[in-house]
Amino acid sequence: MLVSAKEMLTKAKEGKYAVGQFNINNLEWTKAVLLTAQENNSPVILGVSEGAGKYMGGYHAVVGMVNGLMEDLKITVPVSLHLDHGSYEGAFKVIEAGFSSVMFDGSHYGIDENIEKTKEVIKAAYEKGLSVEAEVGAIGGEEDGVVGGGEVADPAECKKIADLGVTMLAAGIGNIHGVYPANWTGLRFDVLADIEKTVGTSMPLVLHGGTGIPDDMIAKAITLGVAKINVNTECQLVFAEATRKYIEDGKDKSGKGFDPRKLLAPGYEAIKAKVKEKMVLFGSVNRA
Numbered sequence: 415m416l417v418s419a420k421e422m423l424t425k426a427k428e429g430k431y432a433v434g435q436f437n438i439n440n441l442e443w444t445k446a447v448l449l450t451a452q453e454n455n456s457p458v459i460l461g462v463s464e465g466a467g468k469y470m471g472g473y474h475a476v477v478g479m480v481n482g483l484m485e486d487l488k489i490t491v492p493v494s495l496h497l498d499h500g501s502y503e504g505a506f507k508v509i510e511a512g513f514s515s516v517m518f519d520g521s522h523y524g525i526d527e528n529i530e531k532t533k534e535v536i537k538a539a540y541e542k543g544l545s546v547e548a549e550v551g552a553i554g555g556e557e558d559g560v561v562g563g564g565e566v567a568d569p570a571e572c573k574k575i576a577d578l579g580v581t582m583l584a585a586g587i588g589n590i591h592g593v594y595p596a597n598w599t600g601l602r603f604d605v606l607a608d609i610e611k612t613v614g615t616s617m618p619l620v621l622h623g624g625t626g627i628p629d630d631m632i633a634k635a636i637t638l639g640v641a642k643i644n645v646n647t648e649c650q651l652v653f654a655e656a657t658r659k660y661i662e663d664g665k666d667k668s669g670k671g672f673d674p675r676k677l678l679a680p681g682y683e684a685i686k687a688k689v690k691e692k693m694v695l696f697g698s699v700n701r702a
């Protein structure tokens with residue numbers, strides 16, 4: 415059964431580790447993440463962007479696929495199905511469709527509008543037992559057409575949103591989606607420390623743009639209160655690389671190598687290896 419992310423993130427915050435949010439795109443992706451979590455006895459969050467939700471047919475299709483896989487694969491670790499960077503309208507749609515967690519990203523609104531809309535999402539989500547992530551300070555980079563300028567969040571604004579009673583809070587600290595440019599100057603740990611101090615030490619903080627952040631920065635972010643880390647692009651890159659190698663090696667032209675169950679297998683295994691690597695790095699192994 416899908417669960418809200420509240421309990422797993424409260425435990426992660428207390429235990430000084432982080433739970434990974436891995437974005438899913440299709441059945442192979444979902445199966446890879448779920449089985450890796452089960453094999454490593456780790457809690458996990460499945461992230462679905464609005465674009466990915468549409469790609470998979472819609473939110474009901476996603477809920478049906480995830481629930482079905484969990485039952486058939488006998489997944490017993492805590493799994494949360496979470497809307498990633500939800501719009502105001504999108505948030506209400508997933509609450510209705512059966513997600514167990516929702517991010518309302520109002521970071522592109524002014525703080526007052528962000529507060530008002532976040533409040534309404536919280537009310538609807540909590541009535542149905544979902545966890546809620548809100549965001550302050552847009553994450554840089556581009557994700558599914560949503561382009562953010564890479565702001566650094568204001569701790570006072572973070573407190574205003576945290577005080578609404580959100581389950582977890584995403585704050586921009588120089589992190590961006592996708593691969594980091596060569597001239598990236600790193601995470602703003604001074605701001606992260608300030609945010610943690612201002613919002614209170616029990617609030618699980620969320621680090622977006624997990625792809626390409628060096629391991630030592632991940633470890634430091636966790637010591638400063640990050641309890642949820644989002645990873646998307648890295649899984650896409652290893653999937654594409656493994657699939658390309660299979661085709662460049664001519665394997666699709668040998669025997670029944672064109673069978674999608676064979677063609678997609680190396681990419682599937684690459685996602686599993688990447689997710690395991692991140693679970694070890696984040697410290698969530700054996701925390702289910």
Ligand code: 13P
Binds near residue numbers: 437590591592624645
């Ligand atoms: P990356 O694609 O950079 O890993 O970011 C993922 C993310 O933050 C999803 O919200």
